[in-house]
Amino acid sequence: MSGLSLKLWTAAFFAFCLAEKEHGIVYPRMLESRAATGERMLKINADLTLTLQKSKVFADDFLFSTTDGNEPIDYYIKAEDAERDIYHDSTHMASVRVTDDDGVEVEGILGERLRVKPLPAMARTSDGLRPHMLYEVDAHENGRPHDYGKFSDPSTRMSKTGSSTTSVYKIPLEEYPSLYQMIDERKVSALRQNVLHIKAYFAVIKANLRYASFVFPKVQLRITGITMNKKVSVNPAFSKLYEHPIRHEFSEAPYSVLLCIRITPLLLSTCCFILFYTLKNIVIASIYLNFQWYAYLGTACSEWKVGMSEDRPTSYYGAYVFAHELGHNLGCQHDGDGPSDWVKGHIGSADCPWDDGYLMSYKMQDQRQYQFSYCCQREVRNLYNRPEFKCLRERYTTKTIKRSSKLPGRMTTLSNYCQRVYMYDEGMHADPVSELP
Numbered sequence: 001m002s003g004l005s006l007k008l009w010t011a012a013f014f015a016f017c018l019a020e021k022e023h024g025i026v027y028p029r030m031l032e033s034r035a036a037t038g039e040r041m042l043k044i045n046a047d048l049t050l051t052l053q054k055s056k057v058f059a060d061d062f063l064f065s066t067t068d069g070n071e072p073i074d075y076y077i078k079a080e081d082a083e084r085d086i087y088h089d090s091t092h093m094a095s096v097r098v099t100d101d102d103g104v105e106v107e108g109i110l111g112e113r114l115r116v117k118p119l120p121a122m123a124r125t126s127d128g129l130r131p132h133m134l135y136e137v138d139a140h141e142n143g144r145p146h147d148y149g150k151f152s153d154p155s156t157r158m159s160k161t162g163s164s165t166t167s168v169y170k171i172p173l174e175e176y177p178s179l180y181q182m183i184d185e186r187k188v189s190a191l192r193q194n195v196l197h198i199k200a201y202f203a204v205i206k207a208n209l210r211y212a213s214f215v216f217p218k219v220q221l222r223i224t225g226i227t228m229n230k231k232v233s234v235n236p237a238f239s240k241l242y243e244h245p246i247r248h249e250f251s252e253a254p255y256s257v258l259l260c261i262r263i264t265p266l267l268l269s270t271c272c273f274i275l276f277y278t279l280k281n282i283v284i285a286s287i288y289l290n291f292q293w294y295a296y297l298g299t300a301c302s303e304w305k306v307g308m309s310e311d312r313p314t315s316y317y318g319a320y321v322f323a324h325e326l327g328h329n330l331g332c333q334h335d336g337d338g339p340s341d342w343v344k345g346h347i348g349s350a351d352c353p354w355d356d357g358y359l360m361s362y363k364m365q366d367q368r369q370y371q372f373s374y375c376c377q378r379e380v381r382n383l384y385n386r387p388e389f390k391c392l393r394e395r396y397t398t399k400t401i402k403r404s405s406k407l408p409g410r411m412t413t414l415s416n417y418c419q420r421v422y423m424y425d426e427g428m429h430a431d432p433v434s435e436l437p
Helices: 003-019 155-160 185-190 195-205 236-242 247-258 265-270 318-329 374-384 387-392 414-421
Strands: 020-026 029-031 040-045 048-054 058-068 071-078 086-089 094-099 105-110 114-118 132-137 178-183 222-228 273-278 282-284 287-289 293-296 306-310
Touching (some): 040 094, 040 105, 048 094, 086 195, 094 195, 105 132, 293 318, 306 318, 374 387
Parallel strands (some): 058 222, 178 273, 273 306
Antiparallel strands (some): 040 048, 048 086, 058 071, 086 094, 094 105, 114 132, 282 287
């Protein structure tokens, strides 16, 4: 790394340390709920009490992929297990993980900029309450970042983004875009390489609070899988992020990464959007890029259904970033921008002013920052009626194993078993002399 790059990295780290502002120590506790619906009441301090409702963000059975040494491991997790401690409060736009097995412990988002996290090294109060830090993160900038795009080769538009022919489908009352997430090794390290922490962190970020503003159809995200990447050598997809020598090529980095994804073909074909999380600021040709997020416009269900996000530990910026970027992926321009020639039949958002401050701008001045504008919702309905966006109209369920009286070893061959266990290694088979009779 050059001296200039090293200085810039150091400056970036120092700036990050200054980005969190302490608001003091608090001792959250549960109150007896008086609500008729039985929501849990969580008192953060004298000024803030949350009315907690259970959050739903995972598909019923979602895939979790990780490694043991250099060996890949894939397994399915029940949504109810992953979401057991995840709650939200739509009034305060709060999304938190809450446990009370041994005293109340809270971590997550308490609004636009306010956050809370436990302080395990500090002593409890005399009545057993756990100490927590209440802190504030810096606000997003209100500029107009170029956070979405298209490929530099204009010939790809005609063959890949679909036709302008519209087939009329009945718009459903609810729509469930599915999401697959990949996390790079530094993000994994920041989350202590702990499966429970990683599931909880992304469940908090993906709470459907911002998508509640969609009226017709109602949009609710579902996480269908997570890849926890511990080493670049095991899954080299993230190394592609740093192989583009000049800045103007960086917008094509997400697609290069997509070509290297090691996930099952079925999952790749059924999820609507793939998101890469990283802690790395991108350094290209010794030029520091304070990269935060990027997505391709109107590419849900296509081979370009990919985005990237830089997420700082404990900031939970991803809650806003992801909602915004998935809006681009579903076809929404920034408010105030006209139609794009990249997406055929695109309407655009020219009739929704940027200064209104909805989620597809960065104005952030009132509660509208948590809502999608009329123009964005109109665009989602527009693309929904196109055949190439059929994944938005389909619901996929995990196939379960049928019950049988036969032993597992009698239901398959050793070679088939080896091929499934070592699915990423071509030509894997069992020794023929070891086959069952």
